Amino acid sequence: MSELTGINNVAKLTAHLAAVAFMGSLQIMIVDWTHTRAHMAAAVCSRSALILAIQIALTWQFVAANHLGLSFTTDHADNVQVVAYLLTYLSFGAVAGLEIAILSAGMALGAWARRRSIAIGLAATALGGGAVLAYTVSKGGYLIAYQVGFPWSLSVEKAISSPFAGLGTLLMVVGLCLPMASHRATVDSAATS
Template identity: 35%
Template sequence: MDGLVFGLCALFGIAGTALSAREAWRQRYRNEYRIARFARAVAFGVCTVGVILAIPPIADLAESVTGLHNAAKLGAHICAVLWCGSLQFMLVDWSYNHEVLRASLYARIAFAVCVLAAMLPLFIETTDDSIEFTTEYATVPGVTVYLMVYLAYVAITCGEIAFLCSGMALFARQTAHAWTARGLALSAVAAVFGVAYAASKGSYLVTHYLGHPWPLRVEEIVSPVLAGLAVIALITGLTLAMVGRRRSSREVPTSQAA
């Protein structure tokens, strides 16, 4: 299941990264929303790396090359944190005015740094050849705490992404930017899938701690599917929004000339 889901995500990620990087390069001298364009390209890029590391054969290769057990898991989780943080950068640049933009960006950088600063020592202290950083090893306290820190960050950031995208989608719809509105609406739905992914894994860890876990086999199917839906829908939605913005910018000069 993981190989199929994350392999498909990787294909979407490669395409989305190429399109976003091309757009960022094409408009590199344009100051308006420069941070957003760069952040979107970075987000798609690190997401692609993360989902590639989540493909089982690639994960095995990464561990054999680095000699570090769970190296691929750590890399994928770091990429997920950077992916969510970069998306926040993009949406903050789109949504906030310049007076509060810098402070908003710094706050999100600090949040991501704190999360990584909590995850890395937990990983170093817990990792072992007999342990995997998955819900299957919820009996290991270090694994549970590590995953809960990571999942809490994903849930919080995806919640903000859903909120900001839904608000911008409504505004775009009111201003007759149909493609942008559809893309942002799809992105909001994708972020909800991200929250659901975190809730799926997190609820298993919590119920396991309480002594009444729901079936692990179900969680191992549901969580990757939710993660895959979140990645694919978010890349697709933000790419549609990018296309919508380009169409709108082309239509304005045309309407003015008419």
């Protein structure tokens, strides 16, 4: 992508902006399920404003730091501009992952008695939010520890963070799809009866 656009690291920026949009959209969808009509507009608007602010901040920080030719990863924890960019991204991920985990877990508990497939899907989504939180704490913790002079091994950070990132995304997507697939199977079996 960098060769196509002529901008170094643009694929990393695009991936991070997409992750913020995905997590933020999931937050908004869950808010729609958990908030009353009276509080819906404020909840959606506040999250939308935060998503936009984070994306603007990431883009601004990217432009400010990208001239250095460094990749935007923990490999460059010695560069303050790269660290600031990553901590902005990771901070949003931590907040979003925590909110998704808490709200989805609450809905899963509430749905367990009546709709098991929905409860299982929401539980998977909650676990995905927790995995994203673990990813951000691992990666962000490494960056902060490096800045204060007490980092652990970069290979340990990568071994911990990468699986949490993939697991978080997988569980959230599966968690959202599972109730719909189960609902569709129920509708199809009722139609053939």
